[in-house]
Amino acid sequence: xxxxxxxxxxxxxxxxxxxxxxxxxLLLGRMLASLGSPPIQLVLWDGQQVxxxxxxxxxxxxVRDRSALLRLIADPEFRFGELYVHERIEVDGNLTDFxxxxxxxxxxxxxxxxxxxxxxxxxxxxxxxxxxxxxxxHHYDIGNDFYKLWLDEQLVYTCAxxxxxxxxxxxxxxxxxxxxxxxxxxxxxxxxxxxxxxWGAMALHMARHYGVQxxxxxxxxxxxxxxxxxxxxxxxxxxxxxxxxxxRDIDGQFDAFVSVGMLEHVGLDDYHDLGAxxxxxLKPDGRGLIHSIGRDQPGNMNTWIERYIFPGACPPSLxxxxxxxxxxxxxxxxxxxxxxxxxxxxxxxxxxFEAAADRVKDMFDESFVRTWRLYLAGSLASFRAGDxxxxxxxxxxxxxxxxxxxxxxxxxxxxxADL
Amino acid sequence: xxxxxxxxxxxxxxxxxxxxxxxxxLLLGRMLASLGSPPIQLVLWDGQQVxxxxxxxxxxxxVRDRSALLRLIADPEFRFGELYVHERIEVDGNLTDFxxxxxxxxxxxxxxxxxxxxxxxxxxxxxxxxxxxxxxxHHYDIGNDFYKLWLDEQLVYTCAxxxxxxxxxxxxxxxxxxxxxxxxxxxxxxxxxxxxxxWGAMALHMARHYGVQxxxxxxxxxxxxxxxxxxxxxxxxxxxxxxxxxxRDIDGQFDAFVSVGMLEHVGLDDYHDLGAxxxxxLKPDGRGLIHSIGRDQPGNMNTWIERYIFPGACPPSLxxxxxxxxxxxxxxxxxxxxxxxxxxxxxxxxxxFEAAADRVKDMFDESFVRTWRLYLAGSLASFRAGDxxxxxxxxxxxxxxxxxxxxxxxxxxxxxADL
Numbered sequence: 001x002x003x004x005x006x007x008x009x010x011x012x013x014x015x016x017x018x019x020x021x022x023x024x025x026l027l028l029g030r031m032l033a034s035l036g037s038p039p040i041q042l043v044l045w046d047g048q049q050v051x052x053x054x055x056x057x058x059x060x061x062x063v064r065d066r067s068a069l070l071r072l073i074a075d076p077e078f079r080f081g082e083l084y085v086h087e088r089i090e091v092d093g094n095l096t097d098f099x100x101x102x103x104x105x106x107x108x109x110x111x112x113x114x115x116x117x118x119x120x121x122x123x124x125x126x127x128x129x130x131x132x133x134x135x136x137x138h139h140y141d142i143g144n145d146f147y148k149l150w151l152d153e154q155l156v157y158t159c160a161x162x163x164x165x166x167x168x169x170x171x172x173x174x175x176x177x178x179x180x181x182x183x184x185x186x187x188x189x190x191x192x193x194x195x196x197x198x199w200g201a202m203a204l205h206m207a208r209h210y211g212v213q214x215x216x217x218x219x220x221x222x223x224x225x226x227x228x229x230x231x232x233x234x235x236x237x238x239x240x241x242x243x244x245x246x247x248r249d250i251d252g253q254f255d256a257f258v259s260v261g262m263l264e265h266v267g268l269d270d271y272h273d274l275g276a277x278x279x280x281x282l283k284p285d286g287r288g289l290i291h292s293i294g295r296d297q298p299g300n301m302n303t304w305i306e307r308y309i310f311p312g313a314c315p316p317s318l319x320x321x322x323x324x325x326x327x328x329x330x331x332x333x334x335x336x337x338x339x340x341x342x343x344x345x346x347x348x349x350x351x352x353f354e355a356a357a358d359r360v361k362d363m364f365d366e367s368f369v370r371t372w373r374l375y376l377a378g379s380l381a382s383f384r385a386g387d388x389x390x391x392x393x394x395x396x397x398x399x400x401x402x403x404x405x406x407x408x409x410x411x412x413x414x415x416x417a418d419l
Numbered sequence: 420x421x422x423x424x425x426x427x428x429x430x431x432x433x434x435x436x437x438x439x440x441x442x443x444x445l446l447l448g449r450m451l452a453s454l455g456s457p458p459i460q461l462v463l464w465d466g467q468q469v470x471x472x473x474x475x476x477x478x479x480x481x482v483r484d485r486s487a488l489l490r491l492i493a494d495p496e497f498r499f500g501e502l503y504v505h506e507r508i509e510v511d512g513n514l515t516d517f518x519x520x521x522x523x524x525x526x527x528x529x530x531x532x533x534x535x536x537x538x539x540x541x542x543x544x545x546x547x548x549x550x551x552x553x554x555x556x557h558h559y560d561i562g563n564d565f566y567k568l569w570l571d572e573q574l575v576y577t578c579a580x581x582x583x584x585x586x587x588x589x590x591x592x593x594x595x596x597x598x599x600x601x602x603x604x605x606x607x608x609x610x611x612x613x614x615x616x617x618w619g620a621m622a623l624h625m626a627r628h629y630g631v632q633x634x635x636x637x638x639x640x641x642x643x644x645x646x647x648x649x650x651x652x653x654x655x656x657x658x659x660x661x662x663x664x665x666x667r668d669i670d671g672q673f674d675a676f677v678s679v680g681m682l683e684h685v686g687l688d689d690y691h692d693l694g695a696x697x698x699x700x701l702k703p704d705g706r707g708l709i710h711s712i713g714r715d716q717p718g719n720m721n722t723w724i725e726r727y728i729f730p731g732a733c734p735p736s737l738x739x740x741x742x743x744x745x746x747x748x749x750x751x752x753x754x755x756x757x758x759x760x761x762x763x764x765x766x767x768x769x770x771x772f773e774a775a776a777d778r779v780k781d782m783f784d785e786s787f788v789r790t791w792r793l794y795l796a797g798s799l800a801s802f803r804a805g806d807x808x809x810x811x812x813x814x815x816x817x818x819x820x821x822x823x824x825x826x827x828x829x830x831x832x833x834x835x836a837d838l
Binding site: 104161162163165296297298317318319322323325326327329330331332333334335336337339340384385386387389398399400401403405406407408410411 | 523580581582584715716717736737738741742744745746748749750751752753754755756758759803804805806808817818819820822824825826827829830
């Protein structure tokens with residue numbers, strides 16, 4: 001990650017009237033080769049073109065000036081975002097399609113680079129309890145009003161589940177909440193602990209439709225306040241306790257453990273401890289489910305996303321996730337990869353975000369709009385291209401024979417007529 | 420593993436009339452403590468008792484003489500099997516329940532011992548193509564007539580799937596074959612390659628009910644011959660090719676890759692190459708499924724099983740299995756743990772085996788009967804206790820978007836009225 005402050009990249013004062021050099025275009029060609037030679041075209045400020053577009057995807061990248069070009073060549077992964085946000089580069093065509101083309105060309109399975117190895121020893125520092133709190137405030141305390149503009153009405157900020165692809169986002173988020181409850185086989189009167197509860201939709205759904213008692217943990221004050229109001233206004237305050245604390249403070253024993261969209265914020269070094277915590281807090285016949293963004297092979301988060309959107313985020317591969325379960329006496333019962341459902345979810349979010357872009361600009365500014373546009377489009381492209389996965393992992397204690405016999409019951413008609 | 424030849428343990432010529440020593444009983448108590456103090460009782464040849472039985476499980480272990488006792492104390496994991504086979508020890512009560520009690524008490528997550536670490540570097544030698552052939556002949560070429568005594572009519576020697584627990588074994592094996600076809604979403608006219616095809620039931624089911632072309636590999640000559648006869652007698656010889664060769668000889672490209680019960684015989688060191696082979700032999704939109712015994716954490720096979728039943732066998736943990744997929748551009752879509760279905764399958768096998776025990780004794784001898792009884796009962800106890808798992812892992816290439824949208828269709832009514 002660059003030590004240069006973000007403010008170094010700002011919108012250019014006026015157009016660059018110089019001519020690009022052959023040497024610059026040569027360097028740009030080499031950069032494209034290092035990115036796997038994606039079928040994209042770059043158009044420089046003087047009209048010079050480098051690379052060729054794919055027939056099916058005519059999107060092009062416009063580079064506004066020399067300084068932008070040189071920054072891009074120096075560190076394309078990180079600088080693309082900064083330059084895009086400040087309009088020093090622009091995508092002429094569909095942004096998501098352009099990024100998917102780029103991602104699909106990237107060499108797979110490349111070993112970690114020198115810089116990534118160099119930084120790795122410091123990564124665990126980012127997940128101390130204090131730093132975790134900072135990381136969470138950064139993203140989730142932007143303001144509930146902002147998320148209300150483009151999330152579903154229950155503010156579920158994780159991958160939805162679309163039993164039919166054409167469901168709307170509200171339906172698909174409710175379907176996801178219920179899908180997880182069915183995978184956990186919740187029974188009335190049971191107790192559930194939730195690690196990372198967002199705005200509370202999962203906990204409230206469990207309490208309302210499955211008659212369980214839920215204790216839900218979250219570091220984000222804005223989210224917790226919203227969740228408590230929801231519990232009170234729906235008469236569920238006696239069934240759901242929202243706790244504004246780190247998941248590492250969980251104690252007691254529960255029939256079920258659930259965590260939806262939190263693992264991405266847990267450092268790999270903390271997986272073993274998370275598993276030990278789960279082992280402690282599950283009753284002998286308890287069940288659990290972790291829902292998390294992941295990867296097909298170990299790798300690092302895009303450096304721009306990691307800096308500007310999700311500090312400390314790290315989507316694990318399945319082999320990495322197993323560090324939670326294998327050393328801690330837990331048995332994996334079921335893993336489902338819902339990658340295409342996250343692409344569908346992001347398609348909805350991006351559409352809603354674009355429809356609300358003017359209001360977002362009024363609340364913040366144009367660079368904020370472009371930051372979030374790039375983040376949403378880039379995430380959508382990543383799920384489409386297979387750079388990111390969505391894993392739901394169901395588990396119980398090793399040797400527990402009170403586990404579901406088969407999955408058949410999960411796919412019966414929904415037990416609740418109102419869903 | 421001991422260097423002593425197996426023939427060193429034989430049935431004692433006459434009863435031991437000496438008295439056991441207090442020091443021997445002390446050593447035995449220490450051995451029990453090292454095994455996690457299972458609630459079992461041992462009764463020595465002179466009537467002395469060591470340990471206490473659990474109220475719910477009154478099975479006891481009878482030790483016939485001093486030599487058996489000392490061997491057991493020296494290496495309980497390995498010697499138990501040898502001594503049992505030669506009637507130097509006997510279980511008074513239900514053998515499976517006794518073993519489950521033993522397995523459940525064993526300390527979990529113990530690190531590999533000195534001996535296992537010492538042997539680890541040599542383990543890969545056991546999976547050269549030539550050694551693999553020896554390993555397979557050892558187990559699978561005992562004779563089809565033997566397996567016909569206690570397997571289902573199609574001779575499916577892998578975990579069955581019981582949509583309802585009370586299905587009989589024939590139904591449950593057909594249900595398993597069909598379940599895998601549905602998970603693979605086979606379509607008429609597609610091509611399938613099978614690595615390790617047993618007596619051919621999977622390949623024949625796919626061809627008959629899904630209209631696909633199958634190329635099926637197996638090292639066991641007896642199995643291949645049986646499979647070819649089945650293909651001819653059912654008119655499927657034009658659709659299924661049985662190849663008597665190592666799976667590493669697979670070439671060409673296929674719509675689907677399937678392997679049921681072979682991975683247990685592949686050495687961990689060969690997983691990366693297996694994944695590379697799958698990557699080569701799958702078409703861009705191809706799907707795959709691996710069905711294998713596994714474990715909740717890395718560990719070694721019981722040394723007695725490894726020596727007498729399955730030389731070279733190694734059930735992997737999920738993190739170990741990921742070495743097939745993660746470095747080879749493959750994306751895990753679905754993992755299902757069917758542990759209790761293997762317990763149910765083994766319950767059927769053991770019942771049928773016991774019903775045919777006299778005929779098995781006529782074909783071989785009493786020690787063969789006791790070897791297989793202990794192997795089947797021990798396997799059943801392992802699945803019940805959670806020492807072994809059964810994983811079905813479905814996958815495709817990374818970034819392939821022609822994957823099933825959800826699992827819903829797998830749990831619809833079976834597509835074939837005759838199933």
